[in-house]
Amino acid sequence: MRFEEHRTDILIVGTGGAGLFAALHAKKADPTLKITLAVKGLLGKCGCTRMVQGGYNVALAPGDSVERHFMDTIEGGKWLPRQDLAWRLVEGAIERVRELENELGCFFDRNRDGSLHFKAFAGQSFDRTVHKADLTGIEIINRLMEQVRALDVEELEEHRAIELIPAQDGSGIAGVLFIDVRAGTYRLVRARCVLLATGAGPTMYRYHTPSGDKTCDGLAMALRYGLALRDMEMVQFHPTGLLGGPDTRMTGTVLEEGLRGAGGHLLNGAGERFMLNVDPRGERATRDVVSRGIYAEMRAGRVGPMGGVYIAMGHLGPDMVRRKFPGMVKRCEDCGFDLAAGQVEIVPTAHYMMGGVEFEVDGSTASPGLYAAGEDCGGVHGANRLGGNGVANSTVYGGIAGDSMAAFARAHRSLREPDRRVIEAGIARAEVPFGQPAGPVHELRDELAQTMWDDVGVMRQRDAMERGLQSVARHHADLRTQGVADGDRAFNLSWHDWLNLDSLLDISEVITRSALARENSRGAHFREDFPEPGSLEDSTYTRVSRRGGELALELVPVEFTIVRPGQSLIGDAAGVPPQLAA
Numbered sequence: 138m139r140f141e142e143h144r145t146d147i148l149i150v151g152t153g154g155a156g157l158f159a160a161l162h163a164k165k166a167d168p169t170l171k172i173t174l175a176v177k178g179l180l181g182k183c184g185c186t187r188m189v190q191g192g193y194n195v196a197l198a199p200g201d202s203v204e205r206h207f208m209d210t211i212e213g214g215k216w217l218p219r220q221d222l223a224w225r226l227v228e229g230a231i232e233r234v235r236e237l238e239n240e241l242g243c244f245f246d247r248n249r250d251g252s253l254h255f256k257a258f259a260g261q262s263f264d265r266t267v268h269k270a271d272l273t274g275i276e277i278i279n280r281l282m283e284q285v286r287a288l289d290v291e292e293l294e295e296h297r298a299i300e301l302i303p304a305q306d307g308s309g310i311a312g313v314l315f316i317d318v319r320a321g322t323y324r325l326v327r328a329r330c331v332l333l334a335t336g337a338g339p340t341m342y343r344y345h346t347p348s349g350d351k352t353c354d355g356l357a358m359a360l361r362y363g364l365a366l367r368d369m370e371m372v373q374f375h376p377t378g379l380l381g382g383p384d385t386r387m388t389g390t391v392l393e394e395g396l397r398g399a400g401g402h403l404l405n406g407a408g409e410r411f412m413l414n415v416d417p418r419g420e421r422a423t424r425d426v427v428s429r430g431i432y433a434e435m436r437a438g439r440v441g442p443m444g445g446v447y448i449a450m451g452h453l454g455p456d457m458v459r460r461k462f463p464g465m466v467k468r469c470e471d472c473g474f475d476l477a478a479g480q481v482e483i484v485p486t487a488h489y490m491m492g493g494v495e496f497e498v499d500g501s502t503a504s505p506g507l508y509a510a511g512e513d514c515g516g517v518h519g520a521n522r523l524g525g526n527g528v529a530n531s532t533v534y535g536g537i538a539g540d541s542m543a544a545f546a547r548a549h550r551s552l553r554e555p556d557r558r559v560i561e562a563g564i565a566r567a568e569v570p571f572g573q574p575a576g577p578v579h580e581l582r583d584e585l586a587q588t589m590w591d592d593v594g595v596m597r598q599r600d601a602m603e604r605g606l607q608s609v610a611r612h613h614a615d616l617r618t619q620g621v622a623d624g625d626r627a628f629n630l631s632w633h634d635w636l637n638l639d640s641l642l643d644i645s646e647v648i649t650r651s652a653l654a655r656e657n658s659r660g661a662h663f664r665e666d667f668p669e670p671g672s673l674e675d676s677t678y679t680r681v682s683r684r685g686g687e688l689a690l691e692l693v694p695v696e697f698t699i700v701r702p703g704q705s706l707i708g709d710a711a712g713v714p715p716q717l718a719a
């Protein structure tokens with residue numbers, strides 16, 4: 138099959154916070170470099186950075202410190218984060234928020250005295266989440282897009298990456314193979330270095346929050362390419378996903394964390410507030426704890442008509458709720474619910490993958506010239522991502538990767554010769570559905586969503602996960618016998634649904650195998666058959682790689698490079714902030 142060839146210096150795959158920050162930094166570091174942004178959807182209109190509601194964690198409030206932010210990240214991550222990555226995150230967030238405000242022109246909400254307003258987010262020892270009401274991502278991505286569009290940067294919109302192409306001589310990355318979605322043709326983009334910033338996204342679960350363009354393509358490609366993925370069992374469920382009924386995409390979308398932070402109550406189907414029976418922090422406990430509390434009510438049948446529980450805000454004053462959470466109130470109103478004064482039915486919803494590609498503090502991976510940033514990466518958050526640390530992660534590490542790639546591209550001026558066999562294999566893989574009779578791919582996707590929700594979801598146990606593993610394998614075998622009806626490749630969305638499901642199935646297997654391997658309960662991963670966290674001192678993380686076509690799984694000891702379990706970087710005098718002690 139024919140493919141076109143295209144050349145650039147730096148290729149960035151994905152245009153969320155990570156991809157766009159990388160482009161800005163790389164161009165600023167060296168304006169002579171040719172930078173190409175390639176994205177599955179439209180620039181600035183897809184991915185999850187645009188969807189960020191609650192805000193951005195940064196230790197800028199009086200009395201707060203990077204040490205506190207770091208300790209919250211490590212303790213929230215249940216001692217599994219790679220500590221140098223977590224440290225760079227909290228330190229880098231300060232630089233990045235200043236850059237967002239002073240160089241990009243973001244307006245974050247301020248107090249009457251002009252100082253930044255910091256929101257309370259659950260599971261953190263300090264109010265440190267800067268925001269633009271409850272629609273922070275739109276502010277960030279719009280300003281970023283304006284800045285990137287003002288630069289001389291090439292855009293390849295509606296280009297779906299399907300394979301990372303190594304150099305023929307094995308010396309590193311040579312480029313990326315794409316489908317030009319509009320034309321339905323293949324395009325190889327050769328580059329001196331490549332950033333993988335496709336944002337992962339646990340959209341294989343029945344209820345999920347991320348945008349539909351995110352189907353773990355980057356993780357599936359990285360795995361085939363030979364990179365290791367870590368912490369893949371760590372799928373974060375956001376406790377408050379909207380339940381709008383079975384036939385609306387609004388179901389699963391998130392009602393932001395700040396609602397609980399502001400004092401929202403969760404009520405079961407009988408109208409009882411139940412979270413205080415689960416955790417003394419009540420609704421302000423971490424996402425994993427609250428999600429399990431809700432799931433337990435659901436299993437016990439104490440639910441509303443759609444099978445979920447309720448969030449209630451009315452006791453805080455409907456006017457205040459409307460003023461502070463206009464986006465959330467509007468979202469509920471669009472579905473016929475009154476968040477400000479009434480109750481809205483909610484369910485835990487798969488939100489974020491803490492796991493991903495193993496990477497270094499400078500954004501590099503094990504393959505020379507290949508960088509990764511943002512939600513595609515593992516190691517920063519360990520077993521749990523704090524609300525507000527997601528967009529910090531993508532923008533901090535996106536910028537770092539941009540700086541590193543500019544330096545790499547200056548030092549390596551020639552393009553590597555691509556391995557033609559991998560290109561052919563990538564095309565053959567994408568062509569599979571055209572050789573099969575048309576089948577109901579969407580039904581298979583529904584089955585996968587139900588499998589992952591039931592068997593590898595909020596609460597896990599061996600038998601269910603083993604059943605889930607078999608189901609995933611069966612769904613994958615079924616997919617390979619099903620094709621798409623229309624042979625026209627231009628804008629063939631059925632073809633892309635097929636490819637999306639292929640990636641999701643690959644990564645569902647990795648999640649399930651990693652979850653089976655972790656025989657303890659940490660953060661987002663809860664085993665009913667192993668409910669204890671195990672010794673923190675002997676913590677290990679899961680690492681999966683592909684060896685000879687098979688998945689190989691290792692349990693690797695965590696290195697406590699900055700602080701050990703039982704130690705802290707903050708003294709007792711730091712205390713508990715009054716709003717959380719109450």
Ligand SMILES: Cc1cc2nc3c(=O)[nH]c(=O)nc-3n(C[C@H](O)[C@H](O)[C@H](O)COP(=O)(O)OP(=O)(O)OC[C@H]3O[C@@H](n4cnc5c(N)ncnc54)[C@H](O)[C@@H]3O)c2cc1C
Binds near residue numbers: 152298
């Ligand atoms: C509803 C919602 C609310 C959130 N709220 C918060 C919050 O308040 N605070 C917080 O810190 N975090 C929040 N997050 C998480 C946060 O959005 C993400 O952690 C972060 O934005 C990810 O940035 P990213 O650049 O890695 O990925 P994204 O912004 O998701 O971008 C990924 C990009 O990759 C592209 N892509 C995907 N596959 C391919 C492919 N095969 N080929 C080419 N391009 C591809 C996508 O189209 C997209 O452009 C929220 C997430 C959601 C879903």
